[in-house]
Amino acid sequence: MCLLSAAAFVWSPRAQATTVCTATTTPLVFPAAGIAPSESTATVTITCNTFALSVVAYARVRMCLSLDGGSLTPAQITPRRMQNGFGDPLDFQIFRDPARSQVWGGPLASGNTGPVQIDLTYPVPVLGGSATATATLYGRVPAQPGAASGTFTNTFSASNATLSYRYVEPLLLTSPYPASCTTGGVGGGTTGFGFTASASVPSRCTLSTATNLEFGSVPGTILSNRDETSAVTFTCTNRTAWNVGLDNGLHAAGAIRRMRRGSTSDYVRYELYRDEPRNLRWGTTTGSDTAAGTGTGASQSVTVYGRVPSGQTVPAGSYTDTVTVTVTY
Incomplete structure (x- = not known):
């Protein structure tokens, strides 16, 4: 008796596993901006996980990181903008390269120069595999001397910063990557990664000139009041609250300002005021006897109203005093 047996072989395609990629970003924080350019960086970290395969293989992922203009309206890219609590703008930009010459954009945003593409290959044994990749955001706030003071932000939500990817799971490393970040391969997806861009423009004031107060x-005998004016000129960043104070000079007797003749003991009394009628004495107590205002980012000036009161008889000569001007902000 001849016993015959037959074996049936059934072909089954290799099981595919799902690859999922996610991304997170550190904040893009610029140091003091405004007068001079300010630069900073942030890091995007992408993690891809591939679940177990039936045989040992590799995952090859093609990824694109895209950025639009952020949450502000209009969401412009050239330049991007941040705003402070008053809605004042501050221009900035995010670049793809350390030289900060290639603007980081995205396939759906107008006026951009494209997303950042990353290709990632990693082994996937039977228990699954994963890998990470990073990309750097190179930020710059150009010099904007007229910028308002304050904290400026632009929030990039998951819809403003997106990761698109496609993947294949070849047995050989020589297999090609998917055709693009949105086509080809055996699967893929799109996810968002949020971050905030922020910059601080500090309040600052710079004194330019303080003209001499000449009484002639x-x-x-000084028979009538001698009234003259001078001007203090300065520049403060927009929205910076300032106070200008004048001290009592070098030769004051208590609260009485005096000019002195050389190194003698001869003095001429005088006073400085904040108003033309010369009723408001000018001092150094902020909120009380100083001149106050708000910076505009442009040059500003305040007038000093001086008076030498009548009824003084002093020896002939040249009388002078030195008054210190202080801008508090």
């Missing part, structure tokens, strides 16, 4: 010449 008086023949003999």
Whole structure:
């Protein structure tokens, strides 16, 4: 008796596994901006996980990181913008390269120069595999001397910063990557990664000039008030609250300002005021006897109203005093 047996072989395609990629980003924080350019970086970290395969293989992932203009309206890219609490703008940009010459954009945003593409290959044994990749955001805030002071932000939500990817799971490393980040391969997806861009424009004031207060010449006794003016000129960042104070000079007797003749003991009394009628004495107590205002980012000036009161008889000569101007902000 001849016993015959037959074996049936059934072909089954190799099982595919799902690859999922996610991304996170550190904040893009710029140091003091405004007067000079300010630069900073942030890091995008992408993690791809491939679940177990039936045989040992590889995962090859083609990824694109895209950025639009952020949450502000309009969501412009050239330039991108941040705003402070008053809605004042501050221009900035995010680049793909350390030289900061290639703007980081995205396939759906107008006026951009494209997303950042990353290709990632990693082994996937029977228990599954994973790998990470990073990309750097190179940020710059150009010099904007007229920028307002304050904290500026632009929030990039998951819809403003996106990761698109496609993947294949070849047995050989020589197999090609998917055709693009959105086509080809055996699967893929799109996910968002949010971050905030922020910059601080500090309040600052710079004194430019303080003109001399010249009362002229008086023949003999000072029979009537001698009134003259001078000007203090300065520049403060927009929205910076400032106070200008004048001290009592070098030769004051208590709260009485005096000019002195050389190194003698001869003095001429005078006073400085904040108003033309010369009723408001000018001092150094912020909120009380100083001149106050708000910066505009442009040059500003305040007028100093001086008076030498009548009824003084002093020896002939040149009388002077030095007054210190202080801008508090």
